[in-house]
Amino acid sequence: MSGELRAGLAGLGTVGGGVAKILTEHARALSWRAGRNIAVTAVSAKDKAKNRGIDLGGIPFEKDPLALAERSDVDVVVELIGGEEGVARALVEQALRARKHVVTANKALMARHGASLATLAERNGVSLKFEAAICGGIPIVKALREGLIAYEISSVRGILNGTCNFILTEMEATGQPFAEVLTEAQRLGYAEADPTLDIGGGDTAHKLTLLTSLAFGTAPDLDGVSMTGIDKVSPADIAFAGEFGYRLKLLGVARRTANGIEQLVHPAMVPARTPLADVESSFNAVAADAGEAGPFFFQGRGAGRGPTASAVIADLVDVARGAFGPAFGRPASELAPPRREPAEARMSAYYLRFQVLDVPGVMAEISRHLANEMVSIESMIQRGRSPGEPVAIVMITHEAQHVAVVRALKAIAASDKIFETPCMIPMEAA
Amino acid sequence: MSGELRAGLAGLGTVGGGVAKILTEHARALSWRAGRNIAVTAVSAKDKAKNRGIDLGGIPFEKDPLALAERSDVDVVVELIGGEEGVARALVEQALRARKHVVTANKALMARHGASLATLAERNGVSLKFEAAICGGIPIVKALREGLIAYEISSVRGILNGTCNFILTEMEATGQPFAEVLTEAQRLGYAEADPTLDIGGGDTAHKLTLLTSLAFGTAPDLDGVSMTGIDKVSPADIAFAGEFGYRLKLLGVARRTANGIEQLVHPAMVPARTPLADVESSFNAVAADAGEAGPFFFQGRGAGRGPTASAVIADLVDVARGAFGPAFGRPASELAPPRREPAEARMSAYYLRFQVLDVPGVMAEISRHLANEMVSIESMIQRGRSPGEPVAIVMITHEAQHVAVVRALKAIAASDKIFETPCMIPMEAA
Numbered sequence: 028m029s030g031e032l033r034a035g036l037a038g039l040g041t042v043g044g045g046v047a048k049i050l051t052e053h054a055r056a057l058s059w060r061a062g063r064n065i066a067v068t069a070v071s072a073k074d075k076a077k078n079r080g081i082d083l084g085g086i087p088f089e090k091d092p093l094a095l096a097e098r099s100d101v102d103v104v105v106e107l108i109g110g111e112e113g114v115a116r117a118l119v120e121q122a123l124r125a126r127k128h129v130v131t132a133n134k135a136l137m138a139r140h141g142a143s144l145a146t147l148a149e150r151n152g153v154s155l156k157f158e159a160a161i162c163g164g165i166p167i168v169k170a171l172r173e174g175l176i177a178y179e180i181s182s183v184r185g186i187l188n189g190t191c192n193f194i195l196t197e198m199e200a201t202g203q204p205f206a207e208v209l210t211e212a213q214r215l216g217y218a219e220a221d222p223t224l225d226i227g228g229g230d231t232a233h234k235l236t237l238l239t240s241l242a243f244g245t246a247p248d249l250d251g252v253s254m255t256g257i258d259k260v261s262p263a264d265i266a267f268a269g270e271f272g273y274r275l276k277l278l279g280v281a282r283r284t285a286n287g288i289e290q291l292v293h294p295a296m297v298p299a300r301t302p303l304a305d306v307e308s309s310f311n312a313v314a315a316d317a318g319e320a321g322p323f324f325f326q327g328r329g330a331g332r333g334p335t336a337s338a339v340i341a342d343l344v345d346v347a348r349g350a351f352g353p354a355f356g357r358p359a360s361e362l363a364p365p366r367r368e369p370a371e372a373r374m375s376a377y378y379l380r381f382q383v384l385d386v387p388g389v390m391a392e393i394s395r396h397l398a399n400e401m402v403s404i405e406s407m408i409q410r411g412r413s414p415g416e417p418v419a420i421v422m423i424t425h426e427a428q429h430v431a432v433v434r435a436l437k438a439i440a441a442s443d444k445i446f447e448t449p450c451m452i453p454m455e456a457a
Numbered sequence: 458m459s460g461e462l463r464a465g466l467a468g469l470g471t472v473g474g475g476v477a478k479i480l481t482e483h484a485r486a487l488s489w490r491a492g493r494n495i496a497v498t499a500v501s502a503k504d505k506a507k508n509r510g511i512d513l514g515g516i517p518f519e520k521d522p523l524a525l526a527e528r529s530d531v532d533v534v535v536e537l538i539g540g541e542e543g544v545a546r547a548l549v550e551q552a553l554r555a556r557k558h559v560v561t562a563n564k565a566l567m568a569r570h571g572a573s574l575a576t577l578a579e580r581n582g583v584s585l586k587f588e589a590a591i592c593g594g595i596p597i598v599k600a601l602r603e604g605l606i607a608y609e610i611s612s613v614r615g616i617l618n619g620t621c622n623f624i625l626t627e628m629e630a631t632g633q634p635f636a637e638v639l640t641e642a643q644r645l646g647y648a649e650a651d652p653t654l655d656i657g658g659g660d661t662a663h664k665l666t667l668l669t670s671l672a673f674g675t676a677p678d679l680d681g682v683s684m685t686g687i688d689k690v691s692p693a694d695i696a697f698a699g700e701f702g703y704r705l706k707l708l709g710v711a712r713r714t715a716n717g718i719e720q721l722v723h724p725a726m727v728p729a730r731t732p733l734a735d736v737e738s739s740f741n742a743v744a745a746d747a748g749e750a751g752p753f754f755f756q757g758r759g760a761g762r763g764p765t766a767s768a769v770i771a772d773l774v775d776v777a778r779g780a781f782g783p784a785f786g787r788p789a790s791e792l793a794p795p796r797r798e799p800a801e802a803r804m805s806a807y808y809l810r811f812q813v814l815d816v817p818g819v820m821a822e823i824s825r826h827l828a829n830e831m832v833s834i835e836s837m838i839q840r841g842r843s844p845g846e847p848v849a850i851v852m853i854t855h856e857a858q859h860v861a862v863v864r865a866l867k868a869i870a871a872s873d874k875i876f877e878t879p880c881m882i883p884m885e886a887a
């Protein structure tokens with residue numbers, strides 16, 4: 028730990044450029060925290076010639092990022108390439124095998140291969156850190172790994188994707204449909220040209236997988252996430268949510284139940300005027316129950332240059348100070364195999380919306396199918412009267428089996444008095 | 458760092474008992490995080506015989522806490538005695554001199570003597586940790602010391618005292634005056650028999666002093682805090698706050714300005730429907746601006762057994778892992794001497810309330826005195842008309858010099874048309 032910590036930077040995009048800039052501009056303050064200097068001793072990027080507004084003049088450039096893992100003047104590899112396989116995975120594995128520490132912002136890689144990479148890191152006596160993989164502007168990895176560790180965490184819930192929260196906030200404010208708001212978000216730079224990973228819930232699932240491991244000490248289990256995106260959310264459901272006293276948010280939720288660990292990514296109804304419901308625009312937030320230490324709630328910026336680079340820097344300073352425990356807070360060999368909550372055990376209250384023909388008997392038909400599946404209704408709105416025309420019936424159920432509600436809706440949808448597929452949105456705690 | 462970490466516990470009250478209990482019940486999980494076992498090898502408390510519901514059977518008991526600092530079987534002293542001088546200070550100093558690490562929950566001690574204790578710790582090559590001194594259920598010390606460190610923090614604002622927030626929340630909900638709500642809070646156990654330190658703002662000032670040091674890298678400067686408690690807050694002001702779209706909260710605020718560091722503890726108007734304004738009951742919260750990493754907001758439990766013991770445990774695990782940098786995030790020798798913002802430089806918008814005689818000319822008189830001091834009015838409420846009777850005039854000013862507003866109010870109060878001392882409450886950002 029004597030001498031400077033020598034970092035090899037793989038990826039010089041927005042975040043990599045930000046990291047290099049901070050290390051230069053705040054070198055002194057960071058060396059105070061780290062106990063020694065942190066220097067960039069090698070970099071790798073696709074295009075050497077590109078002007079990035081930072082001076083990398085004297086720093087050796089590697090065309091092949093894998094070469095960073097082999098350089099004797101690199102102590103820590105910072106992986107900012109991305110992707111769950113390919114070069115990123117090869118680089119991280121090779122670096123760990125070469126006994127280099129690794130700092131990564133790669134949520135896909137960690138969600139898919141976190142357990143094996145943590146094992147590799149421990150076997151080689153080096154550190155694997157990923158604060159930047161989950162909500163950069165919120166030090167939630169550190170909080171779960173080192174802060175709120177005295178009691179067992181029972182649940183963790185988060186708004187983990189700024190693009191989705193921006194879109195839902197805009198849909199609520201303007202009443203516009205999903206597709207129009209998405210186009211506007213793309214124009215403003217809040218959504219990617221290919222927004223699939225964000226709006227489909229995949230990005231949230233990556234982050235949730237890591238939060239689950241940190242909170243419950245289980246191996247990351249990406250395939251255990253049940254995932255629904257926001258592309259089917261309608262302005263009508265957002266408006267009805269408001270009438271019932273809720274807001275519609277895309278949540279990642281992990282819960283420890285009697286039967287295992289439940290991991291869900293879904294648009295959900297959150298009670299209005301609670302911290303999670305009040306998260307606006309592109310902000311991220313994480314709420315959790317830390318046993319006797321109480322519930323906690325953290326909000327901050329999730330993505331972009333500043334927040335992500337800030338998280339990478341925090342990890343680098345930890346590595347420089349020699350502060351590296353196991354990646355997920357317990358030795359990789361002690362990570363519990365994920366025991367998934369069986370689909371049949373899943374329980375929730377639900378918001379249901381039906382487009383029905385306004386004729387006598389339709390409500391009786393809906394009620395009968397719900398009752399057959401033991402689904403009972405807590406509250407209901409039927410708006411307006413248009414005899415012979417389609418109207419909306421909206422209700423919130425008491426807690427019921429997920430599979431039972433699905434069966435009831437299937438039976439209801441078969442009726443010739445029902446238009447469209449019924450809409451079903453779970454209710455979540457604040 | 459080989460072998461177990463041996464802790465000497467000074468103080469076996471609510472928190473000390475909680476710490477001992479966690480170390481026993483979660484020993485295995487904590488050893489995974491710490492890389493070794495953490496054992497209590499000696500304790501000290503006032504009354505050895507007292508039944509604390511935990512088994513301390515075989516653990517050596519010291520009548521004199523100072524003896525813990527001298528025991529060869531103690532690596533870290535956990536100071537849970539409290540108080541800024543006396544035994545607590547003597548114990549911490551003696552422990553550091555004897556090259557024992559120190560974990561403390563003592564905000565008064567750290568706010569008053571933090572710089573000299575940090576120096577003593579560094580000189581002796583040991584760690585001084587105080588996560589439990591500020592909002593136990595929120596790992597804010599770690600977040601500021603190790604997490605959001607890449608960019609400079611420009612301001613930090615917090616609801617740091619659960620008792621005050623409980624009282625203000627209740628006053629708002631019930632419309633009852635301060636004294637009655639305080640009595641009720643005492644009955645419920647939310648306020649101490651002697652509530653001075655809470656309601657006077659002293660407790661908030663201790664925590665703010667430490668947050669200021671962590672955020673700005675300055676030596677703790679308790680005497681630099683300008684402090685106003687909540688005992689003068691009236692239900693009328695809370696109600697008017699609501700009408701203007703604000704909530705009244707006791708805040709600790711630290712800001713870096715062109716002239717120095719401003720540290721304020723005061724009841725302030727916070728824009729409604731923002732994270733800080735929405736903090737209810739006895740919860741604590743901290744908001745800060747972390748430069749390009751964005752604004753962040755943390756909420757959790759501040760006090761009590763679980764949250765405080767949880768913070769002590771996190772510090773002990775850090776010590777066990779060998780993860781100890783400087784107490785305030787930079788070497789004690791590099792802590793900047795506090796440069797206080799001069800009182801004359803203080804600027805803010807203000808909420809003002811006057812009890813006036815409802816006669817012609819009174820508004821002209823108030824306006825004239827404000828104008829004389831260059832204080833301009835942004836919005837105003839005058840409720841009802843009772844010619845010849847007292848009525849309230851309430852206004853919010855544009856940003857103005859604090860001292861100028863004070864002078865204007867003094868001049869206004871001298872009028873025979875004004876009853877009571879005018880009320881003046883600063884507006885704070887969300």
